[in-house]
Amino acid sequence: MSTQTHHHDKxxxxxxxxxxxxxxxxxxxxxxxxxxxFSIISILTGAVSLYGHGLTYGGPGMMGFGWPLVALFVMIxxxxxxxxxxxxxxxxxxxxxASILRNKRWGWYTAWxxxxxxxxxxxxxxxxxALFADPLLSDVFGYASTETTIxxxxxxxxLSHGILNHIGIRSxxxxxxxxxxxxxxxxxxxxxSLAFFSKGSLNSVDxxxxxxxxxxxxxxxxxxxxxxxxxxxxxxGFDASAHTIEETVNPRVRAPWGIFTSVAYSFxxxxxxxxxxxxxxxxxxxATGADNAFIYVISEALGGTFGNVILWLVTAAMWFCGLSSxxxxxxxxxxxxxxxxxxxxxxxxxxxxxFRTPAKAIWxxxxxxxxxxxxDYIIKQxxxxxxxxxxxxxxxxxxxxxYVAYGIPIVLKMMAKAQGKFQAKHLGPWHLGKxxxxxxxxxxxxxxxxxxxxxxxxxxxxxxxxxxMVVLLIIMDFAYYRKNFPGPxxxxxxxxxxxxxxxxxxxxxxxxxxxxxxxxx
Amino acid sequence: xxxxxxxxxxxxTCLFALWxxxxxxxxxxxxxxxxxxxxxxx
Numbered sequence: 084m085s086t087q088t089h090h091h092d093k094x095x096x097x098x099x100x101x102x103x104x105x106x107x108x109x110x111x112x113x114x115x116x117x118x119x120x121f122s123i124i125s126i127l128t129g130a131v132s133l134y135g136h137g138l139t140y141g142g143p144g145m146m147g148f149g150w151p152l153v154a155l156f157v158m159i160x161x162x163x164x165x166x167x168x169x170x171x172x173x174x175x176x177x178x179x180x181a182s183i184l185r186n187k188r189w190g191w192y193t194a195w196x197x198x199x200x201x202x203x204x205x206x207x208x209x210x211x212x213a214l215f216a217d218p219l220l221s222d223v224f225g226y227a228s229t230e231t232t233i234x235x236x237x238x239x240x241x242l243s244h245g246i247l248n249h250i251g252i253r254s255x256x257x258x259x260x261x262x263x264x265x266x267x268x269x270x271x272x273x274x275x276s277l278a279f280f281s282k283g284s285l286n287s288v289d290x291x292x293x294x295x296x297x298x299x300x301x302x303x304x305x306x307x308x309x310x311x312x313x314x315x316x317x318x319x320g321f322d323a324s325a326h327t328i329e330e331t332v333n334p335r336v337r338a339p340w341g342i343f344t345s346v347a348y349s350f351x352x353x354x355x356x357x358x359x360x361x362x363x364x365x366x367x368x369x370a371t372g373a374d375n376a377f378i379y380v381i382s383e384a385l386g387g388t389f390g391n392v393i394l395w396l397v398t399a400a401m402w403f404c405g406l407s408s409x410x411x412x413x414x415x416x417x418x419x420x421x422x423x424x425x426x427x428x429x430x431x432x433x434x435x436x437x438f439r440t441p442a443k444a445i446w447x448x449x450x451x452x453x454x455x456x457x458x459d460y461i462i463k464q465x466x467x468x469x470x471x472x473x474x475x476x477x478x479x480x481x482x483x484x485x486y487v488a489y490g491i492p493i494v495l496k497m498m499a500k501a502q503g504k505f506q507a508k509h510l511g512p513w514h515l516g517k518x519x520x521x522x523x524x525x526x527x528x529x530x531x532x533x534x535x536x537x538x539x540x541x542x543x544x545x546x547x548x549x550x551x552m553v554v555l556l557i558i559m560d561f562a563y564y565r566k567n568f569p570g571p572x573x574x575x576x577x578x579x580x581x582x583x584x585x586x587x588x589x590x591x592x593x594x595x596x597x598x599x600x601x602x603x604x
Numbered sequence: 605x606x607x608x609x610x611x612x613x614x615x616x617t618c619l620f621a622l623w624x625x626x627x628x629x630x631x632x633x634x635x636x637x638x639x640x641x642x643x644x645x646x
């Protein structure tokens with residue numbers, strides 16, 4: 084028996100123990116699992132699209148101090164999550180961890196908060212692509228880039244991601260692998276270009292760590308905290324390695340490594356990129372006043388044509404990021420729906436027989452993300468004087484939604500451990516040993532801290548939106564789900580015969596017709 | 605002064621990453637499957 088076959092059987096048995104059938108195609112290796120999170124973190128999306136935000140509030144010191152500070156604490160969060168992924172390797176991840184560490188209602192709230200964050204991250208990423216792509220396309224085709232054309236561009240980008248995700252994890256996985264190398268290559272091209280071909284000399288290294296200079300009307304320390312959104316939003320989405328855990332071979336080792344190393348490598352390459360971009364700034368005040376500070380800095384340093392080429396390359400990297408984020412989001416909804424946690428759950432839990440992907444969940448992810456941008460568009464059209472930016476709104480929603488969802492199972496694990504329910508024998512191969520609680524406590528403190536600073540003005544709109552969504556969740560919970568949500572415990576009552584029947588049904592018809600296989604109520 | 609603090613912060617972040625890689629890597633290598641039990645919340 085080959086090692087691969089042995090792992091497949093063992094991985095399937097591990098999943099069956101939780102009452103779930105192996106429905107998704109398990110074909111991802113360790114690099115692919117890392118690549119999906121690395122692509123969603125996408126230093127070329129978050130750090131670039133919010134470069135102006137970081138520079139405006141924190142000045143150049145935001146790149147020198149803000150980036151490594153946030154990276155340090157995000158690695159702490161990632162390490163705690165990686166430990167949980169190794170112990171409980173299911174696609175529901177945060178939702179499933181919270182459910183079985185405490186109870187189904189904790190799981191239900193965690194899932195919805197995660198879902199809100201996922202909507203924000205997909206919308207934020209693809210809107211970033213549109214913000215970059217639309218002006219570039221307008222130059223090529225000679226039209227004026229407006230809020231409306233950006234929204235149309237955003238819809239087309241979402242559509243492309245929906246189609247590719249629908250037709251299969253193998254093609255998406257290959258694109259993710261390519262995306263990881265592509266990100267590194269573009270960062271290196273950018274760094275080498277700025278180091279050797281920049282007009283004039285680079286600033287001294289001291290400039291990167293210059294504090295006290297803000298281009299906002301806020302006091303510096305307060306402005307610095309607001310500016311942390313740039314790094315904090317970049318370091319989101321690494322839960323993708325956990326959401327694709329049922330598609331990963333040897334997931335108890337590979338998924339935790341994927342979670343942690345995607346953050347670590349993003350810190351390293353992201354810092355190098357931000358350092359060189361910041362050192363090539365000619366006029367920080369003018370950059371923060373430009374429509375897009377990153378485009379302005381690159382164009383000033385490398386000239387219009389070279390700058391344009393770099394921008395096309397960066398835009399392509401962002402597109403890859405959006406592709407991966409839909410994969411992660413759809414798997415999260417699929418896993419939650421198979422436990423009947425959402426309206427019309429039966430639909431979203433369906434697996435396409437032909438492609439072995441949660442096709443309907445993929446399209447729901449596309450629609451929900453579009454709706455978030457559409458609502459913001461309508462608000463802006465109705466109130467032309469509004470000061471918030473769409474991208475800051477979406478990113479703040481995703482940061483708070485995702486990090487609160489990351490934090491809940493970490494807290495619940497520490498509580499379950501203190502109660503003696505979660506013991507050393509429950510840990511997977513990847514764990515933090517005696518440092519687990521200390522690291523978990525630091526992770527939770529950081530999450531509380533950033534959840535507050537991400538919704539203070541000028542991002543108060545994100546706070547209101549999140550507050551409104553939480554009120555809606557409470558209404559939904561008390562009106563229906565409190566009594567009717569079965570949670571993952573119901574799956575544990577599924578007989579092995581039923582699990583094997585589902586697996587056989589998919590395996591016997593790998594390319595057959597029909598729309599999909601659904602979970603029976 | 606700021607340059608020194610900044611470099612120290614970057615060094616701490618890098619060292620933390622390496623420490624976690626070493627710690628988790630050691631635990632993965634020494635994992636005893638026979639002592640493991642799935643946590644299913646029951």
